[in-house]
Structure formats: C-alpha cells, structure tokens
Amino acid sequence: MNLSPAHPKPMPAKSSRAESHPDRAAQPADFETAFQTQWPRIHALLFRLTGDSDQAEDLALEVFLRLHRQPRLLEPDQNLAAWLHRVAANLGYNALRATRRRQKYEIEAGQFDLEQSPILDPAREAERTAERSRVRRTLAAMKPRDAQLLLLRHSGLPYAELAAALQLNPASVGKLLSRAEKEFEKRYET
C-alpha cells in the first residue's frame, strides 16, 4: 500500500535538474538558491523577535529544515517567501513568548547587547536596551496575528505578501494593520 500521490514530488536534485531542463523559469527553485536568497530576511526577522543572534540562527535554520522536508514548496505555483515568513514569524513569536515566560529575557537581551555592541555611550546604550525590551514585551503581549503583522510589515513586506504569509484576506490587511498599530501604541504606552 503506497499513499504516494499520482504526481510525486521528488526532492529537488538541483544539478541534474538544471542540466536536463534548461528552461528554468517553469522549474522549481532549487533549495540552495532559495536558501541563499531568503536567509538574510528570515534571519533578520527572527533576530528582531528574539534579540539573540544564536537563537535567531537556530530558528532560521529550523525554518529551512522544514522547507527541506517539504520540497513541494519549491514548486513554481507555491508562494515560498510567504511560507517562509509565516513559519519564521510563528517560530519567532512563540520563542519570544516562551522567553518572556521564563522571565529571563531582559537579562539575556541586556547581556547580549552589552557583549555584542561596542559601548560608545553607556547611558545611551542602556536606554536603547530598555527600549528594545519594551518593544518586545509589547509585541509578546499582543495577539500573535497582530504582532506578526506589524513585524512583517515593518520588515518591508507589501500587503499582498502579508496577506499570503499570514493567510489573511488581502482586502482586510489595511484594516488589520491600522488596528495593530493603534494596539501597539496603546500597549507600549501603558
């Protein structure tokens, strides 16, 4: 008994595929190219959420491991960028919340910032660290969808990509964004 579908979706074997199919436009993207292209954005998104370069890297690698297990996402009819952003936003947001639950977050983030950035102005640096903490605390307190919407919007995704990434009706993106921004400000100020 084999449940494989009639149209199997093999792992992309990039070199042979490239040779046998010169017309690459209609071909699935190969995994490595997808990785190289998308890595910086996905890592940056996760860094924004976690504030920890190592954790962001681990989570970003996890995103691509999942992609590797689902090669059909590389097919031309799939919105790969949207999928990657969705998975990353979910993983990152969960990590943010989990970290917050452990109550270790500010300490770690503080240490991290101190270790990683040359301190030119300690007072200014402390202020920035406090602000980052507050921003992340605010995001963690928001509804996941709203927080993810803001993060992805401010990572530069246009409405259509946002809708695809978060599985929203494109017509509702403006409304949701507008609400999410108000919600962010309200929570940030309290």
Place this chain on the structure above:
Amino acid sequence: MHLTDPQLHAYFSQEMRAPEQERAAAHLHTCPDCRTALDQIESRFSRVAARLDTLAPARNLTPSPTQAYVRLQQKLQKEPTMFQKLFSPKLRPALATGLIIALFALFALALTVPSIRAAAVEFLGLFRVQQIEVVEFNPANLPQNLDNSIRNLDQLLADEVKIEESGDPVEVANAAEASALAGFNVILPQGLQGDTRLTVQPETTASFTVNLALWQGLLEEVGRSDIQIPAELDGQTLTFHADKSVTFAAGTCLLDKKDYEEVPYERRNCTLLIQTPSPTIDAPPTLPIHEIGQAALQLLGMSAEEAASFSAKIDWTTTLLIPVPSGSDYREVTVQGVPGTIFFGRYEEARTQYNLMWVKDGIVYSLSGPGGVSDALELANSLK
C-alpha cells in the same frame, strides 16, 4: 464621504491601485479632516516603525548565507527521519512506561495528526489487537501547518482526555516474579550480557470524549476541512484500558535527555522488550469505525476513494495499523511461529536499529535493539 482608516493606510503605503490612489489624492486635496487623519496615520506608522527598528540586527550580526548553509547541511545530515525518531532510543524512557504508551507514542509521533490521533485510540480500542498492518504515507502530503496545530492540540486535548494510572512501576528480579505480578506469562531473552532491568508497569485507563467541533476545527486549521468526521461521533466516550505491561531493558536504555545527548550512538547499546496483553477499548457499538479510518487515511494523503476502499478492507477491531513514511525500511517476518513486522531505522551508515512487533496468544510484543534482521530474530526466538 471621508476616507476610512484602512483606505488612508493603503493610500499612504501606496497599496491602492492607480485610479483609486488618484481619487483618494483628489479627495484629500479638498478634505482637511482626511488630511488630519492621514497625518495621524503617517505619524503613527513612523512611531511604530521607529520602535520596531530598534530591534533590527546590526549588520555584522547576520551570519552569511554561505556559512549558514554549511550549518544547515550539517544539521540535515544529523537529522533522523521521522521514522527513525519513532524508534529512537530517545523515546525509550517513554516507551518503557509500557507498550500502551509505546503504542500511543507510535501514533502520536508517527501521525501527529489530530483526527488520526483520535482514530488511534479507536484502532486500539476496537478492541483486541490480533495483527499488525503497515500503511505507507508520503510525509510531503501531510498538511503543512501541522506543527502549530499540534501545539494547540495538546492543550485542547488536556481537557478531553482523562488518564488514570494505578500505582507505580515495580522492579522485579525474574520472569516468575514478573508473571505473578503482571498476571500473564512473561518471557525474556536468553543470554544477554550486561545490566538488565525488569519492570512491571501499572495498569492504565484513559477515557476520551469526542468533541466534534474541536476536531473539525483542527482539520480546518490544517487546511483539510474537506475531510468529514462522522457526526454521530460527537459526545461519544471511548475508554481505553491497558493491563499491566512488562518492560525488559538491557544495556544503556534509560537515559535522561541530558545524558542521551552525551552518549554516542555506538555506546547506546540498548535492547528493549515490552510485552502486554492487548489493550482494549470500550466504545459504543455504533462507533463509525470505517468512516473514522477513512478520515485518518485521507489526512495521511490518500484520496477519499482510496481511503474508503482501504478502510473497508481493514478489520479495525483487531488490527493495529502502523503508518510509516513511504520508503521506510520494514518487512514481514515469522517470529515465535507467528507473523511479525520488523522496522529498521538507520542512525549511521553502518549501524541499524530494529523494532520488531508481533502478537501471540493475545499478548502484544515489541522488541527493539541494535542490529539487523538476524540479530532481531535470534533474540526474539530465544525468548522464553
């Protein structure tokens, strides 16, 4: 007519189509209120952007794609397949708490799919396992956002499932003691060297009330609202009962997670035998077994027709169905004079882990250990 917030937002983000954008611009020209509202939206956007920008990584903190790709390759080489995870020694501590849990773990882990998990209870339930069958599925056909749904599932299920364990595991010295305590004839491998541990695990009863809306919601969430769970299932209570089971462990088996990470594969020489009278499930006679089976198989990637015809052929009341990813290494064997199934997980090139399962005289056996089919059969046939 004033422009709405979402319209202003779209206008400001240049997300309107050109004619709309022009109309909005013209209106803004004549409407001071809308201009004020637009200003507010713009400045809110800038304030939020400034806050969020504090989170942006410094340029030197993003690992280069090339380095990261190397790391990913390393992870991919180490990553066990879902099938290997299923039988990995990591699960042993959990498995050691009894075949029941092992069976649950098989389902929970192999399927990790809501309705299948529900169905798994029923597979076991109906009610005496007499045979084991394997069904292959293609992991690529599983719904994509399962991971998140599973996370929610655990919380949701916490309210639905009640588990009672009577007593604690008891360590015993030999087969006779184990048999007396467990209430069935316990058999053990002969001639194994090294540390061994024999434990009688307590009885377990779990009851589970089906909340149809919940399951249907989960199916929707994973994008398979086309799958129908039979409506008559709603509110039915299934009670799962597992008798005492006996686990025999030899070698380095019962590691906690931390040790597990540190002990290399070649030193993890664990052989584990679990035996238990077949678990039973009480369910109303009206339980739509074939429909549940069909739903589960569809979720694994079968077409509705294929799943229906497959489900109809299975005697769910006596068959434990084990789904494995297609391409998994397994085969039918004869063990202790009855049919059995052996599964292989390959950890490293030269090293194989087997899991051999069979049912004899109403007792379900699961034997796992290092090696290949001949090692497994030699050990299994030495049991007495």
